[in-house]
Amino acid sequence: MVVCGALIVAPHASIYTPQDLAHRLVALDYGNGTAYAGLQMLESAMPREAVNTRSFDANTAKRFAALMAGEFDATVVQEPWITVAEKAGCRLVSTTFFYGTWVANDTIDAETYGAFVRATTEAARRINADKRSYVRYFKTHDFEPTPEVQALSLDDFNLSRLQVKAPEPIPEADARWDWDWMSSWGVLSGEYDIESQINVAVQAAAHAGG
Amino acid sequence: MLRTMVIEPVRAFNGMDVLVALDEDLFAAEGLEVQCASREPGDMRSTADGTLEQPVSAQGLLQKRGAASMYQA
Numbered sequence: 001m002v003v004c005g006a007l008i009v010a011p012h013a014s015i016y017t018p019q020d021l022a023h024r025l026v027a028l029d030y031g032n033g034t035a036y037a038g039l040q041m042l043e044s045a046m047p048r049e050a051v052n053t054r055s056f057d058a059n060t061a062k063r064f065a066a067l068m069a070g071e072f073d074a075t076v077v078q079e080p081w082i083t084v085a086e087k088a089g090c091r092l093v094s095t096t097f098f099y100g101t102w103v104a105n106d107t108i109d110a111e112t113y114g115a116f117v118r119a120t121t122e123a124a125r126r127i128n129a130d131k132r133s134y135v136r137y138f139k140t141h142d143f144e145p146t147p148e149v150q151a152l153s154l155d156d157f158n159l160s161r162l163q164v165k166a167p168e169p170i171p172e173a174d175a176r177w178d179w180d181w182m183s184s185w186g187v188l189s190g191e192y193d194i195e196s197q198i199n200v201a202v203q204a205a206a207h208a209g210g
Numbered sequence: 211m212l213r214t215m216v217i218e219p220v221r222a223f224n225g226m227d228v229l230v231a232l233d234e235d236l237f238a239a240e241g242l243e244v245q246c247a248s249r250e251p252g253d254m255r256s257t258a259d260g261t262l263e264q265p266v267s268a269q270g271l272l273q274k275r276g277a278a279s280m281y282q283a
Binding site: 032055058078101103111122138164187 | 213215220221222223224225226227228229230231234236237239240241242244254256257258259260261262263265266267268269270273279280281282283
């Protein structure tokens with residue numbers, strides 16, 4: 001699955017670009033992909049010392065409400081809250097996409113993971129063939145039902161933000177880059193070790209079984 | 211042989227493909243039963259309590275406890 005993350009500011013904020021967020025407070029849900037996507041959007045626009053973030057709840061509805069209450073200058077949200085934010089007049093100053101990665105323990109063998117890959121590959125094909133229909137999942141499978149999300153119609157969603165891709169093996173170079181990047185922010189430590197991160201044999205067998 | 215896999219719950223923004231595969235019996239067609247593990251009270255610890263270097267996240271918690279074999283990061 002490809003996740004879309006948007007860096008949003010309140011409707012009347014005098015912030016129009018990521019650069020405008022230098023030294024401004026940005027709330028992120030540390031520990032989740034959305035937070036790291038937020039850091040990448042910020043650091044692409046300013047020196048690291050100008051990046052000013054604080055931790056906040058992973059529940060997107062809570063981050064959106066706090067943004068609107070003026071608790072911080074910006075935050076990063078995913079769908080359906082990107083659409084909620086746009087309808088509320090918020091400004092998207094940056095958007096990005098990032099992969100969700102499945103983390104399995106050693107009870108998952110190649111045959112089981114291969115079946116999972118084949119099923120989600122077919123699901124990705126079906127979603128991409130009829131995105132407008134499937135955006136209903138954004139309304140039914142969020143953190144919890146909220147009036148803001150329930151008020152959305154399927155036509156409100158920007159389909160270009162729904163990107164679904166069939167699972168593929170993790171490129172080693174990408175995994176190494178991610179490790180090094182997270183280490184540079186102090187989230188991880190030590191040298192990257194592919195054998196402790198990716199079971200190459202299971203991954204290869206699972207993806208070859210199609 | 212029907213295989214069973216228990217995963218941590220997903221939401222549409224990060225797991226629409228899984229949700230569709232469940233609803234449209236695509237896992238079953240592959241001989242796979244996928245179950246979403248249930249979270250217990252207290253599992254959804256607030257990320258607000260963490261720091262960048264020491265984040266607090268529910269991701270992986272159920273796998274760590276042995277209640278799920280996969281989660282999405």
